[in-house]
Amino acid sequence: MSVLQGGFADGPRDAAHAFRAAMGAMARPGTIHEIAGAVPPAPLSVAAGTLLLMLCDPDTPLYLAGALDRAAVRDWVTFHTGAPFAGPERCAFAVGTWAALGRLQAYPQGSPEYPDRSATLIVEMERLEAAGTMLRGPGIREAAALNLPDTAAMAANAALFPLGLDFFLTAGALVAALPRSTRVGGLSDVRSG
Amino acid sequence: MSDYNFAYLDEQTKRMIRRAILKGLAVPGYQVPFASREMPMPYGWGTGGVQVTAAIMVPEDRLKVIDQGADDTTNAVSIRKFFQRTAGVAVTERTAEATVIQTRHRIPEVPLTGGQILVYQVPIPEPLRFLEPSEIETRRMHALEDYGLMHVKLYEDIARHGAIATSYAYPVKVEGRYVMDPSPIPKFDNPKMEMDAIQLFGAGREQRIYALPPHTRVVSLDFEDFPFEASKADHACALCGAADSYLDEVITDDAGGRMFVCSDTDFCAGRRTGEVAA
Numbered sequence: 314m315s316v317l318q319g320g321f322a323d324g325p326r327d328a329a330h331a332f333r334a335a336m337g338a339m340a341r342p343g344t345i346h347e348i349a350g351a352v353p354p355a356p357l358s359v360a361a362g363t364l365l366l367m368l369c370d371p372d373t374p375l376y377l378a379g380a381l382d383r384a385a386v387r388d389w390v391t392f393h394t395g396a397p398f399a400g401p402e403r404c405a406f407a408v409g410t411w412a413a414l415g416r417l418q419a420y421p422q423g424s425p426e427y428p429d430r431s432a433t434l435i436v437e438m439e440r441l442e443a444a445g446t447m448l449r450g451p452g453i454r455e456a457a458a459l460n461l462p463d464t465a466a467m468a469a470n471a472a473l474f475p476l477g478l479d480f481f482l483t484a485g486a487l488v489a490a491l492p493r494s495t496r497v498g499g500l501s502d503v504r505s506g
Numbered sequence: 507m508s509d510y511n512f513a514y515l516d517e518q519t520k521r522m523i524r525r526a527i528l529k530g531l532a533v534p535g536y537q538v539p540f541a542s543r544e545m546p547m548p549y550g551w552g553t554g555g556v557q558v559t560a561a562i563m564v565p566e567d568r569l570k571v572i573d574q575g576a577d578d579t580t581n582a583v584s585i586r587k588f589f590q591r592t593a594g595v596a597v598t599e600r601t602a603e604a605t606v607i608q609t610r611h612r613i614p615e616v617p618l619t620g621g622q623i624l625v626y627q628v629p630i631p632e633p634l635r636f637l638e639p640s641e642i643e644t645r646r647m648h649a650l651e652d653y654g655l656m657h658v659k660l661y662e663d664i665a666r667h668g669a670i671a672t673s674y675a676y677p678v679k680v681e682g683r684y685v686m687d688p689s690p691i692p693k694f695d696n697p698k699m700e701m702d703a704i705q706l707f708g709a710g711r712e713q714r715i716y717a718l719p720p721h722t723r724v725v726s727l728d729f730e731d732f733p734f735e736a737s738k739a740d741h742a743c744a745l746c747g748a749a750d751s752y753l754d755e756v757i758t759d760d761a762g763g764r765m766f767v768c769s770d771t772d773f774c775a776g777r778r779t780g781e782v783a784a
Contacts, residue, residue, distance in 0.1 A: 329512065339528050339531045369521075372521075375762065426646065429539075431529075451718070479584075494534060
């Protein structure tokens with residue numbers, strides 16, 4: 314596949330649909346949304362690739378973690394978004410598997426005056442399901458559940474609120490999100506919906 | 507429609523606004539700076555709300571725009587036409603049929619649902635601005651959660667007037683952390699802010715975006731002995747008879763004649779045709 318391929322077929326409308334899915338996920342932590350439009354090179358998922366096309370541009374340094382840091386992915390991202398590449402310490406977005414993304418402390422956490430200046434991590438998952446760790450907080454009526462890659466790390470991140478990282482979790486053409494405002498843990502093995 | 511990019515704004519601007527919205531949702535009540543663009547309407551006419559609406563809109567949306575609750579005032583008509591022309595979206599005046607509602611200074615009377623998004627036009631997003639003019643200082647106050655000054659202001663209201671005299675743009679605390687300006691909605695609307703819909707706030711001139719995810723805890727500031735009260739004019743609507751809706755006072759002649767009518771025109775019309783339950 315050429316790097317020229319796999320972008321949005323209809324940029325403004327595809328990006329608009331993708332954003333509504335991403336916003337729905339971020340506004341309602343634990344809910345799982347379909348998101349599509351991009352056809353990225355392997356091993357990038359459709360959901361992660363679509364998020365990159367929709368959110369990244371020359372203003373947003375991007376960290377490709379682990380196996381994603383390969384020529385096919387770099388060239389595709391560069392052609393379609395123009396995002397510069399950076400390490401974890403100064404990226405705006407990072408994408409990779411949980412293992413590849415590494416220590417969360419390595420990423421910008423925001424500052425007390427500007428908590429928005431923190432990184433957003435796109436975590437590539439095997440699957441997404443509304444079961445596992447209990448979630449509570451803004452965007453959740455009472456409680457929700459989601460299979461998180463690492464509950465303890467997410468709980469530590471939430472404890473930094475209003476600082477901290479925000480996460481998109483992606484699998485195939487599905488996306489869920491976990492903002493720093495979500496309190497995680499408490500009860501395990503609950504199933505929502 | 508086709509001479510504009512979908513929803514007017516260029517894609518890079520939309521990405522910038524979308525990133526700000528996502529951070530705003532992740533830190534409810536915190537004002538995210540964004541690079542507000544010049545819009546083909548003056549500041550003060552809802553440029554912040556228009557930019558937010560343009561960034562979230564999809565072609566399938568059905569847009570409602572209200573100004574002080576009314577669908578048929580200049581500001582609302584202009585913005586509705588703007589998006590009809592630049593995005594080709596459907597529009598409606600019915601609250602229940604809208605997917606996106608842009609509002610100036612009101613929350614509709616009919617409860618919003620999970621599928622809807624409410625976009626507020628905000629003139630001054632900083633709740634502490636009239637108490638502390640320096641942005642550096644107010645930013646530090648938010649960082650340190652130093653909101654004593656706001657309580658002093660409310661206390662001085664009580665000392666002077668015997669009650670908290672603030673009747674609109676009544677400050678709220680979001681999830682026990684950030685004090686937030688709910689935009690100049692009447693305090694009657696404050697309790698409605700804990701809702702099923704996503705709420706987004708855009709301040710164009712002041713270049714700030716903030717957000718409330720659904721079911722976010724929003725508490726109007728008050729004191730134990732002077733609890734918050736969602737007040738309204740002590741009348742029923744002269745047109746539909748509603749006793750529980752927010753009312754506008756309308757002067758009807760130059761001899762002191764006046765009437766009180768629902769500020770939410772769709773709610774009032776719906777009650778008169780029987781579409782909205784009494």
